[in-house]
Amino acid sequence: MPTAIRERHKLTPEEALSFDHFSIANVASAMHQLEESGACDGSCEGYSDIFTYNRWQALGFQVQKGQHGARLGIIVQNEKEDEQGNIKRISRPWTTTVFCRHQVSSKNDASVRSHTSAQ
Ligand SMILES: [Zn+2]
Numbered sequence: 001m002p003t004a005i006r007e008r009h010k011l012t013p014e015e016a017l018s019f020d021h022f023s024i025a026n027v028a029s030a031m032h033q034l035e036e037s038g039a040c041d042g043s044c045e046g047y048s049d050i051f052t053y054n055r056w057q058a059l060g061f062q063v064q065k066g067q068h069g070a071r072l073g074i075i076v077q078n079e080k081e082d083e084q085g086n087i088k089r090i091s092r093p094w095t096t097t098v099f100c101r102h103q104v105s106s107k108n109d110a111s112v113r114s115h116t117s118a119q
Helices: 011-018 024-036 053-058
Strands: 051-052 061-063 070-081 085-101 103-105
Touching: 011 070, 024 051, 051 053, 053 061, 053 085, 061 070
Parallel strands: none
Antiparallel strands: 051 085, 061 103, 070 085
16 A cells, blocks of 8 residues: 555766766866856855756756856767667766756745746
């Protein structure tokens, strides 16, 4: 009786915090971009305050309107099967955008506000 199985397609906070595709160099680059644009005062920490849009969502935060994230080049690893049935690992470059804690707000706070106030 107590086993209600719900499918979840969202990231769990644990998954969101795993931050898998990012390197130290990525974090340094993100911080530089965010500080240059004035979005961040430099107090954010890479592995606790900078995430992608989807990860902030999974953590219960909403990226504020009009915020521009930092663009990062990352390497995505995929597996592909060749004609002989061998699995090959393929790395390809990809671009992702990350936002820092100064650019997001808690969904609980944001939900109270109407988005129709802007003229
Ligand atoms: Zn910040």
